[in-house]
Amino acid sequence: MTTGTRGSWRLRVRGTVQGVGFRPFVHRVATGLGLDGVVRNVDGDVVIDLTATPPELERLARALRDDAPPHARVGDITVAAVPALSARTGFTVAVSDDAARAEPGFAGLPPDLATCDDCVRELFDPADRRYCYPFVNCTACGPRATIVDDLPYDRARTAMAAFPLCEECAREYHDPADRRFHAEPVACPRCGPQLAWESGPVRAAGPDALAAAVATVAAGGIVALKGLGGYQLVADATDAAAVAMLRRRKARPRKPFAVMVADGVAARQLGQFSTAEAEVLTSAARPVLLVAAVPDSPLAPGVHPGTGRTGVFLPCTPLHHLVCRELARPLVVTSGNVADEPIVIDDAEARRTLPAVADGLLLHDRPIRARYDDSVAHVAGGRLRTVRRACGYAPAALPLPVPATRPVLAVGAQLKHTFTLARGDVALLGPHGGSLDDADALAAFAATREQLCRLHRFTPELVAHDLHPGYLSTAYARDAVPRSCRVPVQHHHAHVVACAAEHHLRPPFLGIAYDGLGWGDDGTFWGGELLLATYTGYRRLGRFGRAPMPGGEAAVRRPVRMALGYLYGGEFPVTTAPEAFLARLAPAETRIVRRMVDRGVNCPSASSAGRLFDAAAALLGIRDDAGYEGEAVVMLEAVASRAPDSPALPWALRTMDGRWVFDWGPTLSALAAGDQPVPVLAAGFHRAVVEVTTEMCVRAAERTGIGVVCLSGGCLHNAFLATELPVALAAAGLDVRLGSAVPAGDGGISYGQAVVAAARTAAEG
Structure with a gap:
């Protein structure tokens, strides 16, 4: 084909490309290039059919990779010539195709995204039709993973299917020039979800529901608020009596509470922020960020007793923005549960269990499809270090240094539990699930696992697990598959491998694994280990x-x-x-x-x-x-x-x-x-x-x-070690790696297990 001759092409884009405004972006780029064609979701990918000359095709492919929306993650782009397409004028966005995936991998299910600046401006603009509407969103923000029923990601396959678009929202949704073009959760007060308040026999709806909740917190009470990935308990963080009451009712005597504030100015009254910390605080993931506490802050002493660090985060939904504005004070915002139980996501369960803790429920009629608690992070060495990977981060894909030739389910450890699905060259690290130590926690793990497996049409053939015989995750592995399909992985080997795999290191590597306890291969508890490791095995070189x-x-x-x-x-x-x-x-x-x-x-x-x-x-x-x-x-x-x-x-x-x-x-x-x-x-x-x-x-x-050293284990969440140990090792001439997206603690264990299982299977042929 000559340079100026138009041909018919199909581009397939893999990665996190659904729910992040990718199809509208493709439409804008292709239209700007004057191309004729169509873009649609196919399972978890984006497929583009078009006619173009080779130079036009090259410009389009370059733009897809270099100029993608900020929350998209483009994995790879395949281009193939196809038979001549039917005559078409212009470029359109088509109805999604849920055809089966031709190659192994994962659909790019996007994490939930915090409310963007444009939507916040609308939220507080009295002239806007969405003024003070608690469910404002667009292609750049809003719920994603927590509302999905099926893939491809389209409104009809989400919890928003129960809310038909009004005429104005439908116009925005179908207008390529509008920032709500194919924003699947789009809604307004006329057609979208609505707030409700319940406190004993008292009921209220809409703005009155919000007012009742605000009044309850202002009077020293506790409110159970329905958030993105579960219910949250909200109280005045400056009221010592309210904080003490929350601790008593939640059965959480001393563990620090996270504090939400309206903006960065209010955050600096509570914590000391570096430039890197400020960037994490304001990111779309909106994690709870652990920072050095400001002396004499307005917080009640019982919020984070004796820790020296404050967990601060900003509003992640329009509802949180509204509550923060109305109360104009720091708020304890913590998981909606009793200590050590899974976060509540079901309205009926909330009505049954949370009145024992909260004085009222601020709920709404948009269902939560998956349990996602708030993420927790800190900054060490100038980089993000994830402590708890959940809302805003999970279930974004992670690399597998050795592709999994058979689908792997890795079931993690016991504390700070997560699980991982691995297939092809990609792993999905599921959201934080808490401690896996009772029937309720096991049921929550099963529900989240089943949802992700169903969405991604994933049937595990291998189950990777910890060596500890008493872990419920190990018991699950024993019950789920026969011995020949189980891959036991030593706890600290998994820790070290998780760090190495995130950095895509070539083995072998040295690994430091410092944590509380992990079952060793000698039948004793380990936790202060120096390993020489590969992705398939290890040798213990040192210990405490x-x-x-x-x-x-x-x-x-x-x-x-x-x-x-x-x-x-x-x-x-x-x-x-x-x-x-x-x-x-x-x-x-x-x-x-x-x-x-x-x-x-x-x-x-x-x-x-x-x-x-x-x-x-x-x-x-x-x-x-x-x-x-x-x-x-x-x-x-x-x-x-x-x-x-x-x-x-x-x-x-x-x-x-x-x-x-x-x-x-x-x-x-x-x-x-x-x-x-x-x-x-x-x-x-x-x-x-x-x-x-x-x-x-x-x-x-x-x-x-x-000379490469991977640092992992729960002790590496200690800011002193996470900051000074890499500096000391680097000064000694060593190449030091510490996890960023993958938690150093037990929340990263399942990812390490999945990597080991994939590598061992590949080595066995």
Whole structure:
């Protein structure tokens, strides 16, 4: 074909290209080029049929990749010549085609997007027909994953199908020049969802419902608000009595609450923001962002007791914008549930369970199709670090460094549970589901898994799972498929691989995995590990010194027990008697724990970084009991931040059984001596961990010739470690990687499991 000759072509665009304004974008570009053709959704892709000369085709393909809408993610574009298309004048957007996918992969189901600036301006413009309408949206914002019934993503396949468009909304929806052109959730007060208020026998609708909810919060009450991916509990964050009441009713005694504020100006009254943090705060994902707290902020002391960090986020829906404007104060906005239960998404369940916590329900008639809690993130080393991947981030696709030749379902761990689907060269990391420790949590996992599998026509052939025999996820794997279809993956190998896969590293690589507990291949608990790893296997090069956990799980809930385990039965001696520590304990507890340790009764051994941090917090008198998982570690970090320039405490590194082992004896002895201020000791403890880790990695690099280090595990959510450890390793000449999109904690375990399962299957042929 000569340069000026028009031919007929089909372009297929894969990636996150539905629900992000991609078809209207294609229409604008093609029309601008004067092309004739049609664009439509086909399953999860966008397909373009058109006539064009080769130069025109090249310009179109370049624009699709380089100028795509901000929330689109273009994976690949295939171009094929096709038989002559029927005569067509102009370029149109056609009805979607739900034909089966020809190749393995995933439909690009987009995450929900926070209300854009244009829609916010409309929301607060008295002259606009959508003034104060709580469901304003356009192609650049609004619900996506939480309203989808089926793919391709079209209005008829969403929860919006029950709301026929009025004449004006229909005109916008079909107008290529309008920013609501094929915006599937588009609505207005005449044709869209409506608010309702329920508080005992009191009922209200529309603006009166909003007014009733606002009045309840202003009077010190608690409101259950129906958000994007579930109900949320809202209270005045400046009212100490309201915060205390929320803690009591929700059965959440000390775990920090997230705080929503109207805008960035209000956010800076609560937290200290770098440029990178401000960008994350205002991003379309709208995560709860953990930042250094401002001293003497207006928040009630019970919002984030003793943590030194505030979880701040901005409104993500028009309803949140309206509530924030009306109340004009910081608001606690937390998951609509009782502690440790799944977030409520069903209206009937909300009416049944939430009145025990809330004084009224602010609900609406748009159904929630999938459970998505708020995401949580922080910034370390100038980059986003996802702590909890949920609304705004999930279920965006992630790469598989080794394609999965058989569909894999990876079922994750127990705490901070997620699951992952893997097929072809793509993985979908599902949303955060909380702790998988009871029937309700298991049912929530099953519902979300079934929805994503149905949407993507996914039938797993392999199930990857943790080694721990007591995890409900492991039990699910045993029940779901025969042994030949199960892929057991060691916990810390999954951690390290998740980091490596996100960065698409070529193996082998070194991996640091620091967390609370994970089942080791030797039948003990691990948690302070240095691995030499590939995507299929690993070798343990180093570890933290072991100590018994008196009472097992009881030692996790009471760090004092963990400290006694290190003192009375640890692998290394603590040479300084911790007199102040022992003096504040009941003698009976000390005697019982020592007897348990001496006799080895219910004292599983652990080489855990998290448990060592617990012990340090207890020895320093920072936290004796844990009101929530990881509280002692959080509090220890907060105290350490008061003396950031403190030198490292003493430490030692031994060689045992061919591995390097962190001898924490000198470190804990220095803590026990207590001859310096507590913040100095806390910071010195952190810096000792940084130094010993760096030394282990340098030795490992010299021995193996591998200079790439992946950092993972829940302890890497500690801002001190996440900031200083990469700097120290880089200064030692190592190439350091830390996850961004994938949580370093157990929320990333399922992704690592899926990568390992895919790689092992490929290696087996």
